[in-house]
Amino acid sequence: MAENTVKKIATRESYGNSLKELAEEFPNLVVLDADLAAATKTGIFRKAYPDRHIDCGIAESNMMGVAAGLSLVGKIPFVSSFAMFAAGRAFEQVRNSIGYPHLNVKIGATHAGITVGEDGATHQCNEDIALMRTIPGMVVMCPSDDVEARAAVRAALEYEGPVYIRFGRAAVPVINDHPGYHFEIGKGTVVREGKDVTIVATGICVDSALGAAKMLEEEGISAEVVNICTIKPLDEEIIINSAKKTGKVVTVEEHSVIGGLGSAVCDCLCANHPVPVKKVGMQDVFGESGSAAALVEKYGLDAKGVYKSVKEFL
Amino acid sequence: MKNLELQKRANDVRKGIVTAVHGAKAGHPGGSLSAADIFTFLYFEEMNIDPKNPDMEERDRFVLSKGHTAPGLYSALAYRGYFPVEDLPTLRHLGSYLQGHPCIHIPGVDMSSGSLGQGISAAVGMALGAKMENRDFRVYTLLGDGEIEEGQVWEAAMFAGFRKLDNLCVMVDNNNLQIDGPIDQVCSPYPIDKKFEAFNFHVINADAHDFDAIRAAFKEARETKGMPTCIVFHSLKGKGVSFMENSVDWHGKAPNDEEYAVAMADLDKIEKELEKAGEQ
Numbered sequence: 001m002a003e004n005t006v007k008k009i010a011t012r013e014s015y016g017n018s019l020k021e022l023a024e025e026f027p028n029l030v031v032l033d034a035d036l037a038a039a040t041k042t043g044i045f046r047k048a049y050p051d052r053h054i055d056c057g058i059a060e061s062n063m064m065g066v067a068a069g070l071s072l073v074g075k076i077p078f079v080s081s082f083a084m085f086a087a088g089r090a091f092e093q094v095r096n097s098i099g100y101p102h103l104n105v106k107i108g109a110t111h112a113g114i115t116v117g118e119d120g121a122t123h124q125c126n127e128d129i130a131l132m133r134t135i136p137g138m139v140v141m142c143p144s145d146d147v148e149a150r151a152a153v154r155a156a157l158e159y160e161g162p163v164y165i166r167f168g169r170a171a172v173p174v175i176n177d178h179p180g181y182h183f184e185i186g187k188g189t190v191v192r193e194g195k196d197v198t199i200v201a202t203g204i205c206v207d208s209a210l211g212a213a214k215m216l217e218e219e220g221i222s223a224e225v226v227n228i229c230t231i232k233p234l235d236e237e238i239i240i241n242s243a244k245k246t247g248k249v250v251t252v253e254e255h256s257v258i259g260g261l262g263s264a265v266c267d268c269l270c271a272n273h274p275v276p277v278k279k280v281g282m283q284d285v286f287g288e289s290g291s292a293a294a295l296v297e298k299y300g301l302d303a304k305g306v307y308k309s310v311k312e313f314l
Numbered sequence: 315m316k317n318l319e320l321q322k323r324a325n326d327v328r329k330g331i332v333t334a335v336h337g338a339k340a341g342h343p344g345g346s347l348s349a350a351d352i353f354t355f356l357y358f359e360e361m362n363i364d365p366k367n368p369d370m371e372e373r374d375r376f377v378l379s380k381g382h383t384a385p386g387l388y389s390a391l392a393y394r395g396y397f398p399v400e401d402l403p404t405l406r407h408l409g410s411y412l413q414g415h416p417c418i419h420i421p422g423v424d425m426s427s428g429s430l431g432q433g434i435s436a437a438v439g440m441a442l443g444a445k446m447e448n449r450d451f452r453v454y455t456l457l458g459d460g461e462i463e464e465g466q467v468w469e470a471a472m473f474a475g476f477r478k479l480d481n482l483c484v485m486v487d488n489n490n491l492q493i494d495g496p497i498d499q500v501c502s503p504y505p506i507d508k509k510f511e512a513f514n515f516h517v518i519n520a521d522a523h524d525f526d527a528i529r530a531a532f533k534e535a536r537e538t539k540g541m542p543t544c545i546v547f548h549s550l551k552g553k554g555v556s557f558m559e560n561s562v563d564w565h566g567k568a569p570n571d572e573e574y575a576v577a578m579a580d581l582d583k584i585e586k587e588l589e590k591a592g593e594q
Binding site: 017030051055056057059062063064065066069070071072073074075077092093096097100101147267 | 426435438446472
């Protein structure tokens with residue numbers, strides 16, 4: 001398929017669509033938002049099920065508590081806001097009112113990472129994975145495309161307990177649309193086999209990793225690409241096995257290199273099979289305004305950037 | 315239950331509070347004692363609950379938003395039969411189920427709480443869930459007067475007022491003291507009643523230590539339709555224990571053995587007076 005004909009869709013759109021599609025199957029599902037229904041795409045659900053959509057106004061801390069209360073009387077709340085406000089502003093509410101009592105609340109956080117774009121650093125959350133994965137019992141997922149995002153929403157509803165899912169604002173290529181695709185919480189996927197280096201990626205960076213692998217192949221470097229959608233609990237087996245095979249690991253994420261996928265992979269490898277690791281991501285800096293594509297390029301998260309990082313590393 | 319009976323139960327609850335905090339060598343007696351009559355009325359008269367079936371689906375719910383006064387809640391739950399009174403001194407001990415702040419795994423505790431400002435939001439969510447399904451249970455939540463300095467309280471109040479959650483009863487234990495001093499000298503939240511009125515609550519001011527007033531307030535709350543109710547309970551911090559009354563020092567400190575003996579003697583005296591009153 002030629003590049004320009006690849007289907008693109010933002011994972012926030014997938015989120016809104018799947019909430020609507022799953023509404024009948026999960027009659028206890030209710031959706032909460034904080035005055036961002038148009039942006040988070042829960043508006044799609046609201047249009048079809050207005051009585052099951054609760055706009056809490058611009059008050060994320062209260063929204064998390066309301067979700068906790070709803071879950072305690074039998075509802076399955078999907079709470080939505082931008083990642084900055086869901087995981088950032090309301091961190092302590094998520095920790096104490098949802099995580100500590102281990103409630104059946106799902107958090108759908110959109111506009112994660114720098115692909116928020118023009119809004120700039122205040123709204124580009126590069127810390128949410130780090131924050132959420134420190135909460136005991138919290139499942140943390142970061143889908144790579146439309147197919148995976150839809151599967152993650154369904155899996156979250158089928159799972160009993162708190163779940164955080166990270167969605168993006170920008171349209172991204174659909175890469176998992178093939179027969180035999182299977183999704184399971186806590187399971188990674190080898191999306192491309194290789195023997196010289198392992199690229200472990202999450203979210204929109206899986207596509208960049210695949211692009212980089214193609215460029216490396218032209219130079220005779222065989223890169224294995226592992227898609228990690230569930231950052232917690234981490235699929236340690238798939239990472240250890242790939243590291244054993246290649247001996248070198250590069251992690252790629254649209255998130256700070258502190259506390260995110262890269263840190264999780266390092267934790268795993270340090271304890272089980274130490275190999276050199278390079279972490280590609282936001283290098284302890286804030287983002288800035290710009291188009292999503294320009295930012296991804298500037299911060300080295302596109303295929304070319306990942307290719308360069310891998311080359312420097314080898 | 316007659317007022318005298320309630321007073322006796324409340325005195326037991328106060329003994330349980332002092333005993334628990336003494337056993338823990340830490341904890342918050344002042345705000346537990348100021349709310350002891352409220353806890354007693356809620357668990358012995360007001361709420362539709364069953365200690366033998368703590369998870370009964372259509373039970374009324376209670377969220378202790380001012381979670382540091384867990385000794386008061388635990389003592390009321392113990393005396394109501396949720397768990398043995400003898401367990402109260404294990405409060406805060408390693409391995410005890412009686413955690414320093416309310417934990418959802420304790421029989422009778424409907425929500426983990428203690429980080430101030432968060433309990434009211436959970437209560438609001440429960441009340442909203444009941445409304446969405448036309449379920450009849452009511453939801454009660456108790457806040458400290460210092461706690462309402464937290465911004466989240468007003469996010470929750472705005473939401474509850476806007477959504478007309480008349481199955482929600484918010485209570486403020488207005489004992490006028492917080493850790494750093496009198497609330498009107500730290501960062502005054504007064505006027506408390508007018509603030510909740512402005513957030514579209516029906517507001518009742520009541521004496522927190524007069525069971526006629528407490529009973530009347532809850533009745534009025536139950537009969538109020540179309541808006542949530544806030545009862546501002548005017549209380550005395552440390553109520554019942556002479557040296558703890560109206561003293562900021564006893565917000566979060568446990569009595570030593572000597573002080574414990576004095577506190578229990580104070581409460582024994584009250585118990586004797588109540589027994590005497592019963593004989594007359």
